[in-house]
Amino acid sequence: xxxxxxxxxxxxxxxxxxxxxxxxxxxxxxxxxxxxxxxxxxxxxxxxxxxxxxxxxxxxxxxxxxxxxxxxxxxxxxxxxxxxxxxxxxxxxxxxxxxxxxxxxxxxxxxxxxxxxxxxxxxxxxxxxxxxxxxxxxxxxxxxxxxxxxxxxxxxxxxxxxxxxxxxxxxxxxxxxxxxxxxxxxxxxxxxxxxxxxxxxxxxxxxxxxxxxxxxxxxxxxxxxxxxxxxxxxxxxxxxxxxxxxxxxxxxxxxxxxxxxxxxxxxxxxxxxxxxxxxxxxxxxxxxxxxxxxxxxxxxxxxxxxxxxxxxxxxxxxxxxxxxxxx
Ligand code: ADP
Ligand code: NA
Numbered sequence: 001x002x003x004x005x006x007x008x009x010x011x012x013x014x015x016x017x018x019x020x021x022x023x024x025x026x027x028x029x030x031x032x033x034x035x036x037x038x039x040x041x042x043x044x045x046x047x048x049x050x051x052x053x054x055x056x057x058x059x060x061x062x063x064x065x066x067x068x069x070x071x072x073x074x075x076x077x078x079x080x081x082x083x084x085x086x087x088x089x090x091x092x093x094x095x096x097x098x099x100x101x102x103x104x105x106x107x108x109x110x111x112x113x114x115x116x117x118x119x120x121x122x123x124x125x126x127x128x129x130x131x132x133x134x135x136x137x138x139x140x141x142x143x144x145x146x147x148x149x150x151x152x153x154x155x156x157x158x159x160x161x162x163x164x165x166x167x168x169x170x171x172x173x174x175x176x177x178x179x180x181x182x183x184x185x186x187x188x189x190x191x192x193x194x195x196x197x198x199x200x201x202x203x204x205x206x207x208x209x210x211x212x213x214x215x216x217x218x219x220x221x222x223x224x225x226x227x228x229x230x231x232x233x234x235x236x237x238x239x240x241x242x243x244x245x246x247x248x249x250x251x252x253x254x255x256x257x258x259x260x261x262x263x264x265x266x267x268x269x270x271x272x273x274x275x276x277x278x279x280x281x282x283x284x285x286x287x288x289x290x291x292x293x294x295x296x297x298x299x300x301x302x303x304x305x306x307x308x309x310x311x312x313x314x315x316x317x318x319x320x321x322x323x324x325x326x327x
Contacts, residue, residue, distance in 0.1 A: 006035045007141035009043035012060040016067050018206045019185035019195035022249045027145055027180050029072035038078040039139055045083050049125040065299045070288035081306035088314040093134035097127055099163045108152055133157035137172045138314045145178040168324035183245050188222040191238035209286050212279045219275045230262035230270045247274045250281045
């Protein structure tokens with residue numbers, strides 16, 4: 001697709017779930033063949049905006065590396081790296097932070113939400129979107145895959161590119177959003193909420209490393225309703241419709257086709273069908289994660305090579321930034 005560079009990041013806060021896979025990672029994999037340059041970062045600097053246990057964080061970083069590789073991120077085609085190994089992210093973040101204002105950040109939805117939950121949010125949590133802008137601009141990225149919830153953060157990155165360019169002369173392209181048109185996967189226990197790793201209910205979320213038995217149990221327990229026929233109507237029947245969404249996405253077909261396959265099945269039988277489809281798609285991924293996770297040195301090597309390549313791209317950009325700023 002001509003030129004262009006894609007950047008995206010994911011926090012190392014546990015193994016991805018089905019929502020992450022279908023809403024983000026599947027798309028990350030296909031972007032590798034659509035753009036000549038693609039960077040995917042395990043954004044550990046972002047993750048410490050919330051308290052993290054060091055040993056667990058270290059282990060989560062390797063879990064995430066294994067998960068991304070197992071899902072199809074290919075280090076030959078994408079630069080897969082650990083954010084904290086490229087110190088330019090933090091340095092550019094500081095410079096960009098000096099180009100925006102507190103009121104601009106205070107209105108961003110994530111801060112509003114998280115600082116409401118926790119009255120004493122950290123400075124890092126507040127400036128998180130500035131670091132995100134630095135992540136993107138550091139590589140002069142042109143395209144950023146985002147969920148709807150991240151659109152306003154990307155707008156900050158676009159603003160900061162413009163502000164920097166106005167102040168110091170053209171340097172950064174304004175990154176464009178690649179909005180994924182995938183449907184949100186909902187919690188299996190409360191289909192009015194999205195599936196999320198922060199959901200405390202263990203039966204609500206299917207992790208990509210769940211065993212076939214776990215998957216079967218969680219799908220069996222999924223909240224549906226008192227109509228036994230399978231239809232797709234997310235407003236009136238969110239639970240069953242969520243199963244249809246999962247089924248369709250896992251089998252790579254449209255929801256109409258998934259509903260057609262459910263003809264004649266009651267929701268109990270349909271849950272067994274959905275279980276089979278999920279297990280079939282997830283088994284090779286789970287097995288590959290296990291295989292990769294057994295060799296942490298290899299994973300560390302992949303990340304350190306990726307970080308090296310990322311630094312090679314970042315260093316000249318930051319040199320230019322420093323010079324323009326007057327350092
Ligand atoms: P979580 O809410 O589980 O912490 P994140 O906010 O870290 O997930 O999201 C990582 C990526 O996965 C984002 O691109 C986000 O849009 C996508 N994503 C997260 N949850 C879902 C979901 N339930 N359905 C579809 N996509 C999702
Ligand atoms: Na989240």
